Every structure is written in C-alpha cells, then in structure tokens.
Amino acid sequence: MLKSLRQGLQKLFAKIRGAPYIDEKVLDEILDDLTRVLIEADVNIDLAMQLRDRVKKRVMETEIPEGIPLNNLVMRVIYDELVKMMGEKSYPLSIKLGKRNILMFVGLQGSGKTTTVAKLAYYLKKRGYRVAIVCADTYRVGAYDQLRQLAEKVNVPFYGDPREKNPVKIVKKALETFKRVDVILIDTAGRHKEEKGLLKEMKELAKALKPDEIILVIDGMIGQRAYEQAKAFAEATPIGSIIVTKLDGSARGGGALTAAAATGAPIKFIGVGEKIEDLEPYVPQRFVARLLGIPDPEFFSRLLKEIPISKSVASGKITLRDLLGYYESIAGKRSIISRFKEFLRLDSIGEKFIEDQIRRQLAILKSMTEEELDNPELLKNHERLERIARGSGTSIIEVRRLLHQFEKMRKLIRALMRSRRISKEAALAKIFQGDLDKSELAELRKYLKGAA
Helix, strand or coil: CCHHHHHHHHHHHHHHHHCCCCCHHHHHHHHHHHHHHHHHCCCCHHHHHHHHHHHHHHHHHCCCCCCCCHHHHHHHHHHHHHHHHCCCCCCCCCCCCCCCEEEEEEEECCCCHHHHHHHHHHHHHHCCCCEEEEEECCCCCCHHHHHHHHHHHHCCCEECCCCCCCHHHHHHHHHHHCCCCCEEEEEECCECCCCHHHHHHHHHHHHHHCCCEEEEEEEHHHHHHHHHHHHHHHHHCCCCEEEEECCCCCCCHHHHHHHHHHCCCCEEEEECCCCCCCEEECCHHHHHHHHCCCCCCHHHHHCCCCCCCCHHHHHCCCCHHHHHHHHHHHCCCHHHHHHHHHHHCCCCCCHHHHHHHHHHHHHHHHCCCHHHHHCHHHHHCHHHHHHHHHHHCCCHHHHHHHHHHHHHHHHHHHHHHHHHCCCHHHHHHHHHHCCCCHHHHHHHHHHHHHHC
C-alpha cells in the first residue's frame, strides 16, 4: 500500500529515532525530508508546506517533561499532523437496522467503481447483512455482465436489464424486487467531470431514488486531481462518503487521500488490492501508523506519557545520579575518551589520566547514598564529605572538586536545554559528541581541565 510513501516515511522515522539529539537545525532537516516525501507521493505542495510549518510550530512551542527525548515529541507531532491531513476521523457506513438502506455509487470511468460495489457487498454480507446489487449503468458495454458475474462470485442477489436504457426505471424495478434486504448497492454509469449531461442525469437519479447515501469512488492513481473530481461530484449530488481505490500499487495514493479529505467528505473505505476481500474501513490513525511501520497506533499515545524510572527525571532536576549514569556508560571505552581528548584539544593530558579521573569520580559517586545522588544540596555537610572520601579512597578535596565541577556541568546542561530545546540526555550526548558553539566549548574545556 502506497509503497513509495511508506518507504519514505519509515526511513524518516528511523532517522528521527536514531538522532542523538534534535535541535532546530536538525528539526529543519527532518521537516525538509518530510516535505519531499509527501510531494513525491503527489500530496499538494501547499498542503505539504502547511503541514511542515504546523509541525515545527508545535514542536518549538511544546514543553515536554525532562527526561522524555525530543525525538518522541517530533514523532508524535508528525503522526498527529499526518492523521489530520489524511482525514483525522473514521466514519462508519450509515446503515440503519430495521429498514432498507439504499447506497448509490458514483465515479469516473475506470475508477474501479463496479468492482468496489462487489467488494462492499462481500464486506457487508460477511457481517450478517442481507445485500443486493443493482446495475444502473446503461452506457458501458459489458457493465451488466461484469456486475452480474461479480454478484455471483460473492453470492448476493443481482438485478439489471441490459435492454432498458432508463436507469431510473431499472432501479425502481429493483426496489420492487428486493423488499426483504438490508442494503441495496446501486452501480451507476461512470462519469467524467466535464460531461455535464451525465452529471445532470446522475443528479436526477439521486433525486428520484432518494438514496440513504451517495458514495463517490475515486481512483487512487489520479493523485491530487481527486480534489477537483470530488468537488465536481459534490456540486452535482450531496456526496455522503468516499472510497479511494487502487492504493495497493499507486505511488500517488497519498495525493488522492489528502485531496479527498480536503473536500470535507468522509473517506469510509480504501481499496488495498485486487481481491474481493481487499477493501477495508478507513481509519486515519491506523492507516498512518501502518505507513510509518508501526502496527499499533496506541504507540503514539504512549510516546509522551512515558514514566521515567529515575527520580531526578520525574522531578525535573539534574542530579549527581545523571553524572553517575553517564560515567558508567563511558567507563573503559577508549574510543570515546580518545574522541573527547581530540575534540577538547586536551593534548597535554594522556588518555590514561582521563580514564583514571573518570574511575576516581565514579568511586566518589558510588560512595554516595541514594538520597545524596538525588539531592546534591545534602553534601554541604562536612561529615558526609568525610564519609564519601573514606569510602571512595580519595580525599575531601577531590570530593569538593567533583561537586564544584558538577555545578558547572549542570549550568551548561541547563543552558543547552533552554537554548536548543533538547532533553537532559540529549544535552549530555551533545556535550560529548562535539556539537557545541565556541562559548559552550570553552566552558566545557575549562570543566574537564579542572577535573584533570
């Protein structure tokens, strides 16, 4: 289904998930990729650009709890805006129990309308409805035979009269014939939006039959031209709903879906294959989730509701526990330490010395209580400092130096979080992966030289 759009969006989401941090520059790159993917799927350029602007505005204006990566927010907002563009709501067919429901199908020639009638008949029959099909197409040669064969295939009653040229008479006769059914599906002649005579006839047919719902069938391969088509039909008859077909192999299906949704008429079903069972209710949330390679739409609801394990994350503080966790993650990784040294131009300091310092600071941090790790303010007490120094095999001076350096680091992390709108974890990664401006770099260099 929509292979090119699906591949493009899944590749984009993989990029978002893998980004170590997201600042405004990275966000712009992501949104440029998103816009390109949508336009290549034949989504209207204006719609694609509007979506881009909405995503950026929401991301930049939204404050999320500390500890939840900005990646999650970006994915959630893109998902929400794609759903909105694709129609946002799902709509069931308006079938009322205890009465006969008449559904009239309209659409352009070649849209897959006749096949869709049979697919919907099969869908409804499988759900316990008594269904009948009527052929009111008096123009296309072979329309009667095609629909009759399809009706036989899905095993539902069929009515048509290839000798009668008046579709209104055919349908009225069918209504007399099918009195004990729940749903009657009427297939009309394929139209063209410029064929004013046929559109007029369709309008008269709708007026005479008073169907419960008029369903417009749109070929997914026509892309964003679906907007003008839906608009022309809506002006001729009150379109109750839309079915978009041929989404299995169409690279332009995204354009058709967004264009159809832009008319305001609800998309109720989509055709996703050639088989008789390849018709499914259109649920934008589920549809977009599948495009993004995520089978469960609830995933996106959970993205911004994650409950962090760390107390420091829950409280919104940057604590010594964060420093402990980061040191533990890099301890012994020579490649990372080598990169730090090169990046920070600490040529006069050996890698082994840096490793030793990290190990000593780890020993100090591991000698602290859970309460002290979460609340550094407690470490103003001299007795606590003495206990930590003894437990770590270091001196009170080294413990005080670590706390002083931590305060500098905390200020730098906070500044990065505020200026770049990134999470605490992203700020730590940013510091140690070399994406800092001159003032930030100078501050960090002072910090690490102080540690040595």
